[in-house]
Amino acid sequence: MPPNARLPLDEIRRRFFAGQALPGQALPTDILRSWQRCRGMGLAAGSHGGERLSEAELRARREANADWLESARPALAGLFAQAHAQGLALVVADNRGWVLEQSGDIDFLNKAERLALTPGMDWSEASRGTNAIGTALAARDGARVRGAQHYLERNRSLSCAASPVFGPQGQLLGALDLSGASRKLGDAQWMLLQAARGQIESQLLEEATRGGWRLSLHADPRLLDGPAACQLVFSEDGSLLAANQGGLALCGLEPDAWRPRHFAALFGQSLEHWLSRNGEALGLLQAGPQRFSARLRPPRRRGAPSRPTPAPHDSTPTLDGLPNPLFASALKLLEADIPVLILGETGTGKDRLARALHAASSRQAAPFVAINCAAIPEGLIEAELFGYQPGAYTGASRQGGKGRLREADGGVLFLDEIGDMPPNLQARLLRALQDREVTPLGGGPARRIDIRLICATHRDLRARVADGGFRADLYYRLCHYPLALPPLRERGDAAAIAQAMLDGMGAAKRGIYLSPELARAIRGYRWPGNLRELSNLLATLLALADDGAALGLAHLPAALREDMAAQGHAVEDSAIADLLSRCGGNASAAARALGISRSTLYRRQGKVAK
Missing domain, CATH: 3.40.50.300 (P-loop containing nucleotide triphosphate hydrolases)
Incomplete structure (x- = not known):
């Protein structure tokens, strides 16, 4: 990096607002372009932004975005848990930059209130200058804005990261934002944000798939179900109904620029011809100069339930192992x-x-x-x-x-x-x-x-x-x-709770799961920090893991491995007796919860009886 690229940010701001030339690489390219857009709109660095929406106006905007927000709830719940645990705030905005929802760490929320980063406020670039939400929406791409990189002077105490969310036809729906202290917003939090965006967009595409044929494309057939695969949805006559970001790029479509495309125009053969030769089996498909492994799945049967409905008195855990x-x-x-x-x-x-x-x-x-x-x-x-x-x-x-x-x-x-x-x-x-x-x-x-x-x-x-x-x-x-609320160690199968939390964070979409050895270790550990400790661990493992990974003991931090080893990766005899009691004396159910065989449980019972 050239020496003049290391100018202090305050000096860079002074030169920019004085109309002086900046040295090369003085600012990240996306930040400089945003500053230039803001100056082009005549926005003053001393501006304080717009007025808050009335309650009725805010309610109307939430209602207008209700469909995609409802689909986003599982991903938002997982992202909120991480934001709260890490001292961050989660902000959800619509495609115009109006803040719809805000949650997370109470200390930062108090600060956000003072800076008007709250529901009903406009955080578009036109109103608030360079900021993660507005810049992500303007650039149609993720944005990270730290401190004095914010265009407005009053926002220089903020550090934020945001990612736009696109619908199944490339339409810009809104943005997700994580805000907090600069030291708390690193690559791991950026990956969490991107994973949540991917989970939301996958869910929206899944809902669009129910009435069409879903085509998955990737150079590697093992990754056809992963987030990197191109996904396209076609009607019975071969018309394109929906696509993920990779699918849009394959079709030559820009976000917010949807236009009709046909299976035959894209791949040189009709949908009916592909089905007659390959059915739902794996095959090869040519798209221009590119050759892909491909799999085509039929529409879902109408009226088929997406998940079993529990009985009225079902005592299956519904929230983090609570009955x-x-x-x-x-x-x-x-x-x-x-x-x-x-x-x-x-x-x-x-x-x-x-x-x-x-x-x-x-x-x-x-x-x-x-x-x-x-x-x-x-x-x-x-x-x-x-x-x-x-x-x-x-x-x-x-x-x-x-x-x-x-x-x-x-x-x-x-x-x-x-x-x-x-x-x-x-x-x-x-x-x-x-x-x-x-x-x-x-x-x-x-x-x-x-x-x-x-x-x-x-x-x-x-x-x-x-x-x-x-x-x-x-x-x-x-x-x-x-x-x-019982502590985590008293909620039954901690590994099942952990896997459900992982899935809520987007692990299922990436093919990431707990290995049997790690599941046993999770069941045997006492979890002194309860759900917060487990949630923080899982978020970290997910951020570091490759797609398709089976998380094992080797993925754990060394200190936690040592703590688990000190406990022998097992539950004390008194806990076994307590678990048996909570399972109504059902040895098979208790053994499954402990990750051991029924014969091993019987041997431990004998030890307790003595």
């Missing part, structure tokens, strides 16, 4: 407007359960507002919860603040780590819950609120009441029917 009855009880409480109190060790997935309850409730289309009572400085939490009038305290916004309780109006409020709420605020929260109205800090009229409440804590609230750290009246207001 249906626990989830069903929590949902009934929420729908009956009874506060849901979730208890459990750190890392057991209390926030994941809260979000799943919101998604399954009658308020799924209304706001879900989460606040971590332990993460906000005591001096700010009152304003954060109840809002504030302009000038209510030093540093307060001149426009005032709405407050998270009012933001949750009509939806669900999730108070995480409620056991750490400062005592002086507990009385205000109790009154707000009883009166269903909020008075902002600094005075002003009380505002009515309609919220459903979910609270969570890892603390023993009864003990906190006894030692004076938690108000008894608030405890009895919240503690109607507390739900205790």
Whole structure:
């Protein structure tokens, strides 16, 4: 790299905005082109961006994007879990750059709120200058923007990575964005983002495939089902219905420039001719100068269920190994407007359960507002919860603040780590819950609120009441029917939970799975960090793994391998007895959960009996 390419970014900004020439390679090409676009639009570096959409306008935009967002839910859930665990925020925007959804680490979300990186705000390049969302949409390609690479001065504290999402006919649908501290946004997070985008686009293509013939093409026949394969969907008469990004490129189609193509025009033979010679078997297909291995799959039968429907009283785990009855009880409480109190060790997935309850409730289309009572400085939490009038305290916004309780109006409020709420605020929260109205800090009229409440804590609230750290009246207001989340080690087959989490992160689409040896190790490990520890590990393994990999012990970090070895990759005898009890004495079921044979289980039972 030439020496003059190492100019400080502030000096590069000064020269650019002064209209001076920049040395070669002073900026990444995509950033420089974005700056030039922004200058061409007359955008000032000191701009503050546009105004927020009204609630009705935001609701309309969400409804307009509901189809692809619904298909994206499994991938977004997996990406959210990683973002939250790694201290990042996940932002979803539509194809115009309007932010539709935001979730993730509460500390960063507070910062994002100050910078207007929140639902209802416009983050197109025209409004916010160079930023990951707007630049990814403008360039129709992934974008990473760090610090002062942002065009607007006010956004230079952000670091973001975004990827556009395309529909099955190449139409631009929106963008996924991960934002957070620069040190937390590396190649691993970029790969997570790309994997989530790929999973969403594959799901959309899968849905388009139900009425057509799906053609997979790749030079290597072993990779026909992998994400690198070209996928095209044709109607019975050979007309192109849908394609993934590789398929669009093969057909000479640019994103957002769909036009009709025909099987015969692309491959020199009709669809009917291919079927007569190859059927659904593997064959060779020529496309221009390129020669591919190919496989053609028939349309799905209409009316065929995509997955078995569970029986009404099925106790199969539905969320990270939790049994249906626990989830069903929590949902009934929420729908009956009874506060849901979730208890459990750190890392057991209390926030994941809260979000799943919101998604399954009658308020799924209304706001879900989460606040971590332990993460906000005591001096700010009152304003954060109840809002504030302009000038209510030093540093307060001149426009005032709405407050998270009012933001949750009509939806669900999730108070995480409620056991750490400062005592002086507990009385205000109790009154707000009883009166269903909020008075902002600094005075002003009380505002009515309609919220459903979910609270969570890892603390023993009864003990906190006894030692004076938690108000008894608030405890009895919240503690109607507390739900205790078991730690991961008590949820049955940890390997099955791990594989389901992997699949939710996109592993199934890439052909990545747990080897038997790693599955046994996962079952035998105690997981002191619970789901958070497991989720972080799986996300890392997935980011590092090649497509089609069988994840084994060699893929684990050395320290974790040593910890697992110290435990002997086995469950203690007392845990075996407990597992047998939870399996109703069914030795076969317990043996499967442990990854051992029934005879081995019987031998261990004999040891316990002695």
